[in-house]
């Protein structure tokens with residue numbers, strides 16, 4: 008089997024690459040990377056393996072230069088004769104930003120880029136499977152506090168918190184426009200955070216939100232809302248097993264499901280156990296977020312409810328000194344708090360039945376292995392680059 012993988016330098020793609028490289032059924036893994044030279048591309052791929060001392064096999068792993076933004080990406084892939092033998096495409100590359108400022112780039116990468124890959128895919132002589140790494144959150148923000156099944160999406164009437172999930176939903180529709188059903192496999196992970204092993208997590212992206220919440224301690228979110236979170240090692244194992252499994256469906260949630268989900272309250276207990284010198288967590292109504300923002304601007308009305316939490320406001324003043332830093336943190340955190348409030352649990356019965364993988368451990372349990380990494384995250388740096 009020959010695989011073409013995009014996004015190999017990312018959180019999910021990196022772990023997929025390492026997991027795929029260990030499968031003896033796979034002959035070549037062509038990796039699309041944005042890079043000026045093959046040497047630099049190879050260095051970037053080697054770094055993916057170095058992180059956890061995995062073995063890099065340069066007979067198996069082949070860098071392919073390309074950017075989802077390139078106008079001529081489809082043609083350059085078509086012209087690359089060695090890739091005519093690709094049987095499986097795994098499209099993991101995406102712009103995953105939640106920030107409004109990146110909406111155009113998100114659309115260009117996630118819809119424009121996907122279209123270019125599909126135009127190449129549909130004329131490949133041996134294509135068996137186009138595996139699209141989607142996202143379970145395409146169900147949108149109207150679905151609240153319940154278990155969501157795969158069949159509910161894509162739903163054109165869903166309303167989205169961020170452009171990113173909208174483009175991922177459109178992506179699934181695009182694939183169905185261009186490829187026959189028997190070639191399509193859609194894996195929809197829930198929220199991927201950290202690693203369940205006591206090793207350096209592959210990326211701090213979502214961990215950033217956890218580290219920021221840890222520093223703030225007064226959090227405007229419903230602490231009882233379910234959070235469907237899985238670690239990246241579980242996500243990669245499940246997706247690769249799914250690729251090789253006898254499948255009854257073309258769409259699968261890669262998720263914690265009802266048994267493996269957690270809550271902000273449970274995660275806060277894991278954080279409190281390790282960071283025991285900070286004030287205890289206090290969760291307040293999400294509607295108070297606006298008062299927090301006003302307070303960071305020095306514009307909060309004196310009779311505001313937020314003053315009931317004066318102890319925390321004093322703690323913020325001491326910890327952050329400059330209120331503009333807090334403003335930055337809350338701006339970065341804003342979309343994460345919106346998602347945390349939704350209470351989505353993504354049904355994982357299809358995955359458990361067809362792949363035979365066990366449930367993922369809840370995040371409050373496996374994250375206990377990563378507290379020393381959470382401690383090292385520069386939360387201001389993460390807030391600047393959302």
Ligand SMILES: NC(=O)c1ccc[n+]([C@@H]2O[C@H](COP(=O)([O-])OP(=O)(O)OC[C@H]3O[C@@H](n4cnc5c(N)ncnc54)[C@H](OP(=O)(O)O)[C@@H]3O)[C@@H](O)[C@H]2O)c1
Pocket residue numbers: 013014015016017018019020039040041073074075076098099100101102103116120140141142143175195196197198199200210212213
């Ligand atoms: N992380 C999650 O919680 C989560 C949850 C559900 C679904 N997903 C899905 O999983 C997939 C991977 O997400 P991730 O978390 O791994 O994201 P990530 O860490 O941000 O990685 C994104 C990858 O896409 C590549 N990429 C971005 N723009 C590109 C472009 N213009 N041309 C070529 N490559 C480009 C990046 O390459 P560079 O290294 O060059 O930037 C990187 O390898 C996405 O499709 C996402 O929708 C993620």
